[in-house]
Amino acid sequence: MILQLFKKRISKPVISDFSILGTDMHSHLVPGVDDGADTVETSLTMIKGLMELGYKKIITTPHIRPDYFPNTRETIMTGFEKLKKAVASAGLEIELECAAEYFVDFEFKEKIEKEKLLTFSGNHLLMEISTFSPPPNLYDSIFQMRIKGYQPIIAHPERYGYYKVDEFSKMKDFGCMLQVNTMSLTGHYGKPTKELALKLLKADLVDLLGTDMHHPGHLEVLQKATKDGSVMNLIAGRKFKNATF
Numbered sequence: 001m002i003l004q005l006f007k008k009r010i011s012k013p014v015i016s017d018f019s020i021l022g023t024d025m026h027s028h029l030v031p032g033v034d035d036g037a038d039t040v041e042t043s044l045t046m047i048k049g050l051m052e053l054g055y056k057k058i059i060t061t062p063h064i065r066p067d068y069f070p071n072t073r074e075t076i077m078t079g080f081e082k083l084k085k086a087v088a089s090a091g092l093e094i095e096l097e098c099a100a101e102y103f104v105d106f107e108f109k110e111k112i113e114k115e116k117l118l119t120f121s122g123n124h125l126l127m128e129i130s131t132f133s134p135p136p137n138l139y140d141s142i143f144q145m146r147i148k149g150y151q152p153i154i155a156h157p158e159r160y161g162y163y164k165v166d167e168f169s170k171m172k173d174f175g176c177m178l179q180v181n182t183m184s185l186t187g188h189y190g191k192p193t194k195e196l197a198l199k200l201l202k203a204d205l206v207d208l209l210g211t212d213m214h215h216p217g218h219l220e221v222l223q224k225a226t227k228d229g230s231v232m233n234l235i236a237g238r239k240f241k242n243a244t245f
């Protein structure tokens with residue numbers, strides 16, 4: 001009985017929302033350009049939900065991936081302008097910025113060379129890699145990005161289960177920031193992903209927490225997380241850099 005009470009007490013969340021983070025820098029809210037929001041209405045539902053969860057600024061990051069989501073600066077920014085108008089018409093007071101989530105493939109290094117990439121807060125560039133196998137050109141790409149003045153941010157490292165913690169430490173040594181998905185802490189992507197996320201937190205390697213919100217179902221996961229002390233107390237007990245953006 002005493003043990004049960006103790007367990008209950010330690011799992012009570014010390015924060016009730018994500019306002020401590022301030023800014024979310026990973027989401028898919030531009031309608032119709034990737035596997036995120038399908039319509040403007042869905043985008044608005046997600047934005048309202050994020051505001052209710054305590055976020056004050058949202059940086060949305062549609063996929064750019066030639067095989068699945070062949071977006072360009074133009075397709076993304078055209079969609080983003082429409083979204084901004086809809087947000088203003090709906091009277092939602094939220095700071096919005098748009099960048100992209102780049103997939104590191106064989107074409108990416110050439111993209112870094114030739115294009116002005118979509119970044120946020122100056123030079124921050126969100127990038128993802130395959131969840132199945134290590135990309136052969138990762139460190140080449142990171143090196144190239146640094147030369148061009150970009151600050152690489154590795155999206156959801158905990159989803160690349162083929163790497164151990166040491167490899168992520170090496171990425172940080174190469175000048176990368178690491179962004180873990182908040183939903184990984186709930187077990188939403190499975191136990192191994194949650195465990196790797198916890199190891200990265202324990203090793204103090206995590207710079208940022210992102211929602212990576214794709215659809216309103218993700219809102220429900222985050223709303224539920226606010227009631228869970230095992231998730232919220234992890235967030236409350238650490239200093240993330242979200243609010244610096």
Ligand SMILES: [Fe+2]
Nearest residue numbers: 026027101212
């Ligand atoms: Fe994403």
